[in-house]
Structure formats: C-alpha cells, structure tokens
Amino acid sequence: MRDNIDTDYLVLISSDGKKNGYEIYKDRISENMWPIYHKTPQQNNIIKGKKVIFYIAGKDEYAQNFISSAQIDEIIENKHLVSDPNKEFSQIISFIKFKDHKIFKSPINIKNHINNLSFIDPDRRQIYGLYFQGGVCKINQQSYEYIINSSN
Incomplete structure (x- = not known):
C-alpha cells in the first residue's frame, strides 16, 4: 500500500461492532469525542488542524460510504483508563474533538468513485478495504478534494 503519502488529510473509519458503524459514528460525533486506541495507525499524523473525512466500513447502514468531513480542533489525552462506550476496546489513549463538521x-459510495481516488493503488482497487483497516488512514490532497467536491 502507499504509505508514503505526506498529507494534511486523514480518513477516520467507523466499522461495525456491537453497534453498526454508522451508529457508532453518530454516537462519537454527537459527543464530539472520537477515541484513538493504543494500536491505532497514524497516531503521529493526528494533529490539530488536519482535515478529516469520515468513512463507514462494514456491511450495515451507510457501509462503504464517505459521509462527512471536519477539522481536528483538539486532542485530549486520556489520563484515566476510560472504556469505549461501545465496549469494543479498552485502551483509549486520546480523544479527538472537531470543528466545522459537515454532513x-x-x-459517497466508494465503489462508484474508486477510480478517482489516487490514494488507493490502481492495482489494489479490488481489495480497497485494506486501506481502511485500523481506524485511521492517510489520504492525499487530490483524493480529499475529489471527495469534498463530490459531496456538493
């Protein structure tokens, strides 16, 4: 996979667990507290000011869709061992707060737009789901702008 993307853009992924991925996303957004776990990839890239797109993985409601965007406003270190409200994991190391959240x-269904997303290697488009494992992935500016422009 293309991991050498230098970027100010990220995709935050919500997937099915004890609730479906969309319900988990809604819970997190309504509280403006997105958990980052001990093993979440791209932790060094999660910084204030980065622009993010939210993607729902899994198989349930809105699965395989980009559904909103925001900008990272604050990162709060988890000083107490707080469990995930969805009881999926227990090693939350920080929470992200957002500003400018736009649904x-x-x-935007990825399958209808995958040929226009340059952060996904053309030879790996059949297995695009690999790019969305781990909760956070990098995305280049071209793909970010394409998704944002497709949302209008």
Missing part, C-alpha cells in the same frame, strides 16, 4: 448531502 454530506448524500453519502
């Missing part, structure tokens, strides 16, 4: 007018 897309219509969800």
Whole structure:
C-alpha cells in the first residue's frame, strides 16, 4: 500500500461492532469525542488542524460510504483508563474533538468513485478495504478534494 503519502488529510473509519458503524459514528460525533486506541495507525499524523473525512466500513447502514468531513480542533489525552462506550476496546489513549463538521448531502459510495481516488493503488482497487483497516488512514490532497467536491 502507499504509505508514503505526506498529507494534511486523514480518513477516520467507523466499522461495525456491537453497534453498526454508522451508529457508532453518530454516537462519537454527537459527543464530539472520537477515541484513538493504543494500536491505532497514524497516531503521529493526528494533529490539530488536519482535515478529516469520515468513512463507514462494514456491511450495515451507510457501509462503504464517505459521509462527512471536519477539522481536528483538539486532542485530549486520556489520563484515566476510560472504556469505549461501545465496549469494543479498552485502551483509549486520546480523544479527538472537531470543528466545522459537515454532513454530506448524500453519502459517497466508494465503489462508484474508486477510480478517482489516487490514494488507493490502481492495482489494489479490488481489495480497497485494506486501506481502511485500523481506524485511521492517510489520504492525499487530490483524493480529499475529489471527495469534498463530490459531496456538493
């Protein structure tokens, strides 16, 4: 996979667990507290000011869709061992707070746009799900702008 992307853009992924990925996303956004776990990839890239797109993985409601965008406003270190409210994991190391959260007018299904997303290697588009494992992935500016422009 292309891990050498130098970027100010990230995709935050919510997947099915004890609740479906969309419900988990809604819970996190309504509280403006997105957990980052001990083994979450891209921890060094999660910094204030980065722009993010939210993606729902899994198989349930809004699965395989980009659904909103925001900007990282604050990162709060988890000084107490707080469990994930969805009881999926227990090693939360920090929480992300956002500003400028915008829900897309219509969800953007990745399968309909994958050929225009340059952060996904053309030879690996059949297995694009690998790019969305771990909760956070990098995305280049071209792909970010394409998704944002597709949301209008």
